[in-house]
Amino acid sequence: MEYTDPTTTGSTIPSSSSSLAPSLPTAVQRPCAACKILRRRCTDRCVLAPYFPPTEPFNFIIAHRVFGASNIIKSVQDLPESRRADAVSSMIYEANVRMCDPVYGCAGAISQLHKQLCDLQTELAATQAELAIVQCQQQQLNESVIFLDGSNSASAWESHWN
């Protein structure tokens, strides 16, 4: 369900002042979702534009509601560029979960998964113990068959009388 505005095919105005001394930020034709919602001028240097494209406004609305725009901006600015996309996507994820579970947020999901992990580890340990017992019984059975000189007479005799 991606919205594309046919009137604005290019998302940014190409910087024409690259040859001049320290260029000023230039306004973009189509503001990012963050700037649009915050009703501020979006420039080619907007720190949020790469992570909140105009086509996905709900991601910013939810993250803004939970974390606040200034906290999002500060978090993004404090990180190296290579880590920013991951940070934003985790904030969006956390905000979504917080909206669904206002009491526990992500901690609720983590706690539930942790409990599930503990239950499965317990189940695995019990199954491994059962397997060890069965293997041990099988080994004892094999040893007793060998001990009976390889003949099936004993079991045949038993089944006859049982």
Ligand SMILES: [Zn+2]
């Ligand atoms: Zn922007």
